[in-house]
Amino acid sequence: MTALIFLIFACIAVFCGISLVVQTHPIASALSLIGVMGSLAILYLQLGGEFIAMAQIIVYAGAIMVLFVFVIMLLNAGAETPTFQASTFVKYLGIVLLVAFLGLISFIIQAALPKTEGVVFGGFQGTAADVGRKLFTSYLLPFEVTSVLILIALVGAIVLARKEI
Amino acid sequence: MVKLITKEGLIPSHVNKLFYLMAPFVAVALGLISIAVIPFGPEITIGPVTTWMQLTDLRIGILFVIAVSSVGVYGVALGGWASNNKYSLLGGLRSSAQMISYELPLALAVAAPLLLANTLSFRDMVNYQSGYWLGFIPRWNLIPEIIAFIVFMIAGFAETNRVPFDLPEAENELVAGFHTEYSSMNFAAFFMAEYSNMVTVTAVATLLFLGGWQPPFPAPYSDVVPILVFALAGLIAVYHGLHPARRMDKFTLPATGLVFLGIAAIFGLSLFVPVLKTILMALFWFCGKILILLFVFIWVRATLPRFRYDQLMRFAWIFLFPLAMLNLLATSLIVALTTK
Amino acid sequence: MPNAVPLSWYLILSAILFGLGVAGFIFRRNIITVFMSIELMLNAVNLTFVTFSYQFKQVDGHIYSFFVMVVAAAEAAVGLAIILTVFKNRSTLMIDDVNSMKY
CATH class of the missing domain: 1.20.5 (Single alpha-helices involved in coiled-coils or other helix-helix interfaces)
Incomplete structure (x- = not known):
């Protein structure tokens, strides 16, 4: 159950993170960032940080991101126009390299971290x-x-x- | 409601479709989600099962409600922006600025009773408020924290965008504010969100300041009150039914009166069944307090004119915020001096 | 499926989010999106703090991430004020166009 919840919200977080980077419109990016923050709050709850999870939603999603959305609306910022046009080959190469890089990082973390017991919901409550x-x-x-x-x-x-x- | 569902949903051609359709449902979902942590009554035992009259109890229930209400602004802001219309955009902008400003006094007003009760859970909060001073004055937070209660209610009006703080939907300046472009079910969704926010605010006010489901009179007297109230309502309805002013009244009013008398009879019966009595008494007092506060909401709407925008901001920052701050300081001073 | 989640998964998620934040910071041209990428990186770091807080069974990590949030709030207030001023003076949000010291 803990693993399932982790996987669901980790996937949402990564998906929203990618969407933040690739969306051209600032409002869409801001909403993706709110999605990341919400799923991270759930993960904090899982790690036993109930106060920090609520602070995450109140401070980040409720105050900082409202400011961002407010400024985007106020300036009426339109969609970003791409300044350079990358070739298709470069794009695909970039995706492959990015995945390889992230895999490398994951491997290093996995190898460097000493074997510890896993996270169970309720194992620690701050x-x-x-x-x-x-x-x-x-x-x-x-x-x-x-x-x-x-x-x-x-x-x-x-x-x-x-x-x- | 039902009428609006059956209407055709128009999507104007110039809107940002995804966000336009998303906004009302964000608003409704965030309006309804807080109900999950609100307790309606004490612990009850039905046969082998012992449960609380509540969906879920969080140790941080009060923080959760504040968090959800602080995110609630996105529904309105998005709706205003996605409509791609200058009046809607102005409504959305006003709403986000107003909600950020009134969030502060709201949170500070909530913090004062939290200091007294030393808990973040709604259940412990209500349990703290049980009992009576001198045998007849209820130990509600309302009495030591009357300033916090007033600040909370004013900020609650602003958070739910009700008159006199309904600048985001000011008809005579902004057509209809953020929901100008909405029709059909989407329009109804915004109103459902607004009314569910009202219920949440009043329920939280009841739990924090008015003692939740604790009756205002000591037990033997408070048990009789619901019977008297419903029996009186039933008798009045029957009396008017016997002297009808219109033809329809001859049937509708006695029927309503009989229903009320029946409810009174159920309450009377429940005096002899302990389980039923606990449930009904808790529900009666909790819903009664919420309904009184909702009546205040409607009452204020019919009484007060709308603020001007600069007055709204000045009121929040120059008057409400320092008042809540001073109240919090005084409360914490008293708590620090009285506890070891 | 194992019930317990290995601690490293949280760290990997944090690394991925941080990497996405760096990518957005480097590749995007809109100053507001760049700013939001920074917030994403701060969030990723917070996740690491809270994860290690679980590992050591102490709340210090929560307090660190709380401070990070406060700093992020201060930064957002000042940063957005700067963005507003830049937009007022240059009427553009593209960082490539804001390239002269004096206008």
């Missing part, structure tokens, strides 16, 4: 309470620095979006 406790004890300084970072980004975005520039 609850929201655990994450919160760790965040406000061991990681308090990075957390505070992050808030400063967000403040800087806020000011930067407002300055950039002023009318005078």
Whole structure:
């Protein structure tokens, strides 16, 4: 069951990732990216990260991607026109090389990783309470620095979006 | 609804077909999915089976509802964009900006009762609110968190695009907003999404602030209330049926009255059957609270005019957000001082 | 079919997604799509963090990926503001056309 769910959502993630890269229209790319994020959230749930799965959907899909979609709509960005025309042979060669490259990476990871027990759903649960406790004890300084970072980004975005520039 | 299904679905020639057809169903699916984690009643035992009156309980149920509502904007935004029409596009843009802005006060208002109850699960939330202060005041979060409740309801109005925050579909400026180009079932789907969002928001408000299925009066009194309510409704209907104003009333009103009296009888009967009593009482109070809040939604719609767009944004960022923030600060201060 | 998923599958998925992100970053011409490819790479890295968090049975990985999300949010806000400014000044989104320092 765990393996089946993993395979289904991994396939969705990879399919949406490919669609992100090959779609010509920015809105289609953005929706594919949302698909990737949603399936990754399911995989996080499987790995026992329930808080991080929900944060993924709230922050990424619910805030960042809404901003992207908003900007794409605002600029009314049209479909991208290809700047160069690759020959058919080059295209097929590229696909073959890409698959070979990914296979090589998979092989290296598979070989380099020591044999460990597999992931079973429910094998580990990082609850929201655990994450919160760790965040406000061991990681308090990075957390505070992050808030400063967000403040800087806020000011930067407002300055950039002023009318005078 | 049924009438709209039977109509011909028009697809305008200038739209982006895939997204145009996808948008209403994204909206409906995201509107309905939250119901899965909402509990309707306490644990019940029917024969050998013990179950909760809920589809599934997540330890992070409240986060899940917030997540789904934050993604819900895509239905409207996509619908507006795919229609390829400037009014629809403006509606979609307004809706995404509005939803991002009101998401913040909503989440902050939800956080305050979470701090009090120290849980993210709806069940524990409702259990925390059981019991009474001084024997008759219900221990609902509404009383310590009245500000959070008001902020939550206002932000909930904005999240569901209801009047006075229905800028995305403002008829007199944008024709019909994001669903200008939609017809037939697709159009109905947007409205189903809107109404299911309303039910979700009111159900969450009930669970977080109004004690879920916990009755507002201590047990022996609260058991009589549904019987009285339904019997009264039935008697009124029968009385008006006996003095009809129109010819049809002679048959319809007594029939309705008999149905109500029957429901009252079932409630009366349930006092002697513990299982039935638990189920019916929980359902009665939960649905009753939701219906009262839904009545408020319709009531506000009939009462208030629409905001102007800049007023809407200023209200969210200058008033609602700091208010929710201060309330959260005060709550966390109290929680920090009262717990060891 | 085995019930347990080997840990390496998650890492391979992460590598594939990262590779797709790099490909999109290099080959696409629309600045918004390039930006989204970066987000895809960040997501792939997050998956690795959460996977190792499972392996070591500690929540530190979750916290790292939470920080990555926060940084991504800040980056998206500033980046999209820059894109808006560029579009206002050059009225194009193609990165090949934005090639002069001063206009």
